[in-house]
Amino acid sequence: MNASSSPRPGSAEVRFDFEERTLDNGLRVILHEDRSAPIVAVHLMYHVGSKDERAGRTGFAHLFEHLLFQGSEHVGHDEHFKLIQNAGGTLNGSTWFDRTNYYETLPSSHLDLALWLESDRMGFFAPSITQEKLDNQRAVVKNERLQSYENRPYGLAFETVLQLAYPEGHPYRHPTIGFMKDLDEATVENVHEFFDLYYGPNNAVLVLAGDIDTEDALARADRYFGEIPARPRPEPVAVPAPSLEGERRETIADRVHVPRVYLMYHAPSFNDPEFETADLLTHLLADGKSSRLHRELIYEKRIAGEVHAFIWPTESLGMFFVVATARPGVSAAALEEGVLESVAGLRGGRLDDDEVGGARNRARRALVGQLNSVGERADAFAHAAVLRGDPGYVNEAFPRYRGITRDDCASLAEGLLGSDGRMVLHVVPAE
Amino acid sequence: MSGALDRRRPPPVGSPRPIELPAFQRFDLDNGLRILVAESHKLPEVSLRLIVEAGAAGEPPERGGVGALTGRLLTEGAGERSALEMAAWLDRLGAAFSAGVGYDVATLSMHFLSDVTGGALDYLRSVVREPAFESDEVSRVRQERLDEIERNLDEPSVLADHRLIRTIYGDHRYGRPAGGERETVAKLDADAIRQFHGSRYSAAGAVLIVCGDVAGTALHDAVAERFGDWPGGTEEAASLGAPPDVEPGGPVLVDRPHSAQAEVRVGCTGLPYGGDDFFPATVANAILGGVFNSRINMNLREDKGWTYGARSSFHFRRGPGPFVISAAVESGAVSGAFREIQAEIRGLVERPPDEAELGLAKNALTLSLPRQFETPSLVTGKVATQQIYALPADYWETYVDRVDEVTRDQVVEVTRSRLEPESMTLLAVAAESDVRPALEELGEVRVESAEP
Incomplete structure (x- = not known):
């Protein structure tokens, strides 16, 4: 492209119109019109996650995610998947520390189908749950745990990370999938209690995104969800800030060929004004082959085979991860030393403007790539509404990244990435 | 939208907008x-x-x-x-x-x-x-x-x-x-x-x-x-010989000590992209294991609870890539999983799909098309497929019709002729001590090491 026909680099803008309304029963509804394709995303996010589970009942929010696909009063046992797939739709659910979500994207002519299914399991779930369904999905979840954690290389690191990061009794300390023992002890009565407490309309956000007319879609949402009564609001769980004193470390063995090192730092949460800056530090460290860890550990020192940096967008306490996998023959200790040196490079004024500018560009591109389908946009609106209380954040994120300076990065790195409160996990080959 | 809400049955479907694929x-x-x-x-x-x-x-x-x-x-x-x-x-x-x-x-x-x-x-x-x-x-x-x-x-x-x-x-x-x-x-x-x-x-x-x-x-x-001045060279599409006829033996066990679960595979030589039987095979796969509601997943996951998920797929290529059924199952269920998978393949011939089941498989493939073209990278991916396999220029425009034309008899016939459960390879990656006795029931077990 010649210069005259190209927009100025860095000028790209992103903005999504939306409306937010609240039904009489407290269900918040977010409506985003995009009529470019004849599809609609329906996303229902409940403000309940693994952090709301009590000791001895871990894994409930996630087990629920499974049970909620097993039918409700008016929806047959295997009908949910069948009806959505028969409409050409896709569906899933997921569970996180702070929230659980259920979503489908389907042809817009089937909007009512998704509303009927979602409202039926919100308003008419309880009578349908049976011991047989519980037993079956408990077995499925146990196999999910075996497949995704226990039989996967480095798969048990996650649980150890949580134990390093949070003290006994902390709501973020146990994994969302739960412990086998607790899953074994779950009863139909426990399931009812948990449902009654957390799955009311006033503890949820519904997002309709795509080929809709805002007022028409709102009326449909009200028609299906409006008659479901509000429930007492659950007490929010206290999430105490962990101690930032000293360093905590652990080593575990696994069926792997090479060691992996995890460095973790307590970081700004998804709600924090410095969240985007912290996220930008992950781009500076490990996004792209010129990023610090790639260049220094893979290209120059040749001690790592893979490097990653990411931040958990949690509601209350953030967690900043740097993960490096060793090359054969490199010890976990030597790898850790290298990672620490690279991380230190973000502190002490050694960043340059070009490097930060590149990271900003990569972060903005990644953001656009994460918002280009109506399903992803619905997800972003739901997260912003549930975890930040403000769906408008979806439109603020893009300009926020653009405004981050080198000094912002350096000063956050200075406070964040030191040894106080740092956690270190080595996963080493067994034997 | 007027009248009392009747929750007892699925709501009526609105009028669908026609599918418009991007113009190139x-x-x-x-x-x-x-x-x-x-x-x-x-x-x-x-x-x-x-x-x-x-x-x-x-x-x-x-x-x-x-x-x-x-x-x-x-x-x-x-x-x-x-x-x-x-x-x-x-x-x-x-x-x-x-x-x-x-x-x-x-x-x-x-x-x-x-x-x-x-x-x-x-x-x-x-x-x-x-x-x-x-x-x-x-x-x-x-x-x-x-x-x-x-x-x-x-x-x-x-x-x-x-x-x-x-x-x-x-x-x-x-x-x-x-x-x-x-x-x-x-x-x-x-x-x-x-x-x-x-x-x-x-x-x-x-x-x-x-x-x-x-x-x-x-x-x-x-x-x-x-x-514009990138040299053209001579175009020679790489050609591969036909795959060999490998005699099926007993189940293959890749011994991975201390495995917490078993990865199972059932497979055979499949079909090339866009060749004969392509559309019947695509529909048959959707019924057998291509979507969540497929027979194999409903059996192994929703009925037995042996796995987090089981699926099948044809790896269509210019040559006949493999047809593969995969699942990670609890170690005690390995031989049961193999038996059930083979029974489901036979079942597609013995118990052909009714209109509803056939319709669901087709709808999952066709009504999802607008979603499959939603973003720029999905669009370029779809067009890449059409180009790589030299499919007709109107391949995606006529895709819905081609899928809809598939009959129940064609599904049965393609399953009968292309997917013979008895001659498929059965393979498990698991701890030998956990699964070997059960596998012996299925034939002479061929044990391999997990190390190369």
């Missing part, structure tokens, strides 16, 4: 490079894919993996720039680049914001046309690749996939992963890379597919400026 402009350059552009100005992003006739199927047998290594080396020094300078260039643009090398072709993919389109095309030109392949960089990247091969085999699902294709295809190229294996990759040097690049990376047969916030003719001009 086509430009053919004199050197053979074809450019396909679809404008989409919803967001300031661009997805681009350059397809080059440089897939693994065209590799000399003793150089398995040379295509994948070449793809990885394109970015590691080009023109006047070193590997680090190339990385800094791409990263400052904020663009993403990847070279995916499959059996059929190499696909160079980029995603970037439209405000850097010119710079992204400059970068693409450099990596495609003037990669340096310096010996030091070749040695470094080869070692990275060997390390990666070793790491990947820690993943039991990857190990299972690799051992399955080896059992099904033997010495045929489809018997080894597209990225190659340790033995051949270890021997690749800068000469091998340069030779492969020199003979395979040319404008002949190459297709550049772009979708996003661009203007069609301006994009054509910008591409012609950078690729």
